[in-house]
Amino acid sequence: MIKPTLAFLITTSALVLSACGEKAQTLGTKNDSTAYSGVTNAFIEKGWQAGDKTSWERQLNARAQYGQNDYTRSP
Amino acid sequence: MAVCPVNCFYKTDEGVVLHDKDVCIGCGYCSYACPFGAPQFPSQGTFGVRGKMDKCTFCAGGPEANGSEAEFEKYGRNRLAEGKLPACAEMCSTKALLAGDGDVVADIFRNRVVKRNKGAEVWGWGTAYGSAQAGQKPQAEGAKK
Numbered sequence: 001m002i003k004p005t006l007a008f009l010i011t012t013s014a015l016v017l018s019a020c021g022e023k024a025q026t027l028g029t030k031n032d033s034t035a036y037s038g039v040t041n042a043f044i045e046k047g048w049q050a051g052d053k054t055s056w057e058r059q060l061n062a063r064a065q066y067g068q069n070d071y072t073r074s075p
Numbered sequence: 076m077a078v079c080p081v082n083c084f085y086k087t088d089e090g091v092v093l094h095d096k097d098v099c100i101g102c103g104y105c106s107y108a109c110p111f112g113a114p115q116f117p118s119q120g121t122f123g124v125r126g127k128m129d130k131c132t133f134c135a136g137g138p139e140a141n142g143s144e145a146e147f148e149k150y151g152r153n154r155l156a157e158g159k160l161p162a163c164a165e166m167c168s169t170k171a172l173l174a175g176d177g178d179v180v181a182d183i184f185r186n187r188v189v190k191r192n193k194g195a196e197v198w199g200w201g202t203a204y205g206s207a208q209a210g211q212k213p214q215a216e217g218a219k220k
Contacts (some may be wrong), residue, residue, distance in 0.1 A: 045155050070187070
C-alpha cells in the first residue's frame with residue numbers, strides 16, 4: 001500500500017519540478033558594453049585609456065571643445 | 076520605449092537610447108510614439124519599407140561587441156567607444172550640430188552667442204542661462220548696435 005503512494009508522490013514531484021528546468025523566455029536586449037570600455041579595432045583615438053571612465057569623459061570633453069568650439073581655437 | 080512590444084530599446088549609462096535589431100520585429104509603434112521622429116523605417120532593402128526599425132545611434136553602436144564587424148554592419152561605427160563624438164557633429168562645417176554632455180554643449184553655445192554680442196534678447200536665454208548675461212559685463216551704450 002505504501003509503495004503505490006510513494007511511486008505516485010515521486011512521479012508527481014518529478015512532473016512538478018520538471019517545470020523548473022524550463023529556459024527563461026523573457027524578451028529583452030543583450031547586455032551592451034559601456035562606451036568607455038573602448039574598441040579593439042584600429043580606429044580608436046589615442047590619448048585616453050580604454051576602460052577608464054574618467055579618462056574617456058576627459059577625452060570627449062576635450063574633443064568637444066577642440067572640434068566644436070571655434071572660439072577656443074581662434075579667440 | 077514602453078510602447079515597444081518586444082522591449083528592444085535600452086538606454087546606456089550615458090543616456091543614449093539604442094535598440095537591438097535582433098529583437099526588433101518592425102511593428103512601427105515606436106515611430107508613432109516618438110515625439111522626435113527618431114525611429115524610422117528603412118526605405119530601401121530586402122523588405123522594402125518594412126523590416127527592422129532604424130534610428131540614430133549617436134554613433135554609439137548597438138548591443139554587439141564594441142567595434143565588431145557585426146555591430147558595424149547593423150548600426151554603423153561606434154565612435155563613442157573610439158573616443159570620438161558623433162560624425163554629424165564633428166563634420167558639421169557651420170557647427171550647427173553640437174554633441175556631447177549637456178553642460179558642454181550649453182557652454183559652447185553660450186560662449187558663441189556672447190562672443191557675437193547677443194544674449195538676453197535671445198528667446199529663452201534667461202531660462203537657459205540666467206538673467207545676468209551669463210556673467211558678462213553689461214555692454215556700454217555706444218557699443219550696442
